[in-house]
Amino acid sequence: MSRKIAREEAVKLLYQMEMNEDFSEQTKNEYLKTNNFKEDEVEYLNRVFERLIEKLPVIDSKIEKYSEGWKINRIAKVDLSILRLAIFETMYMDDIPIEVSINEALEISKKYSTEESSKFINGLLGSFVKEWNDING
Structure with a gap:
């Protein structure tokens, strides 16, 4: 499996959920059914979405905190x-190195968003991770 592919698909699914304002299990299951994923990709997506939706308020509060005055509804949906x-990966998936999560986020942003978005994402994640590491050592 390429976790890179699974991660990219997780972003696509999150984007779809955000656009449709539907973060239900049914939406996730329909997405999994309509795409041809390998077993370990499905495993990663299920593992992520099992907790990510539940933790969305906490995650979104971190995004607002580090977005330097941007309200969450003003941030591009793909970003x-x-x-x-x-x-989510940084806070709740201890088996994924923080550097990998950041690098993958930047690669996905370069593919699906703008150069300015990559800089914004890098800055926000950099600030978040600095404080995260200070708190969690």
């Missing part, structure tokens, strides 16, 4: 989806 996944 928001990328940030949500990267922060």
Whole structure:
């Protein structure tokens, strides 16, 4: 499996959920059914979405805190989806190195968003991770 592919698909699913304002289990299951994923990609997506939706208020509060005055509803939806996944992985998936989550977030942003977005995402994640590391050592 390429976790890179699974991560990219997680961002796409988060984006779809955000656009449709539907973060239900049914939406996730329909997405999994309509795409041809390998077993370990499905495993990663299920593992992520099992907790990410539940933790969305905490994750979004981190995004607002580090977005330097931007309200969450003003952030481009694709960028928001990328940030949500990267922060979720950092906070709740101990088996993924923080550097990997950040690098993958930046690669996805370069593919699906703008150069300015990559800089914004890098800055926000950098500030978040600095404080996260200070608190969690």
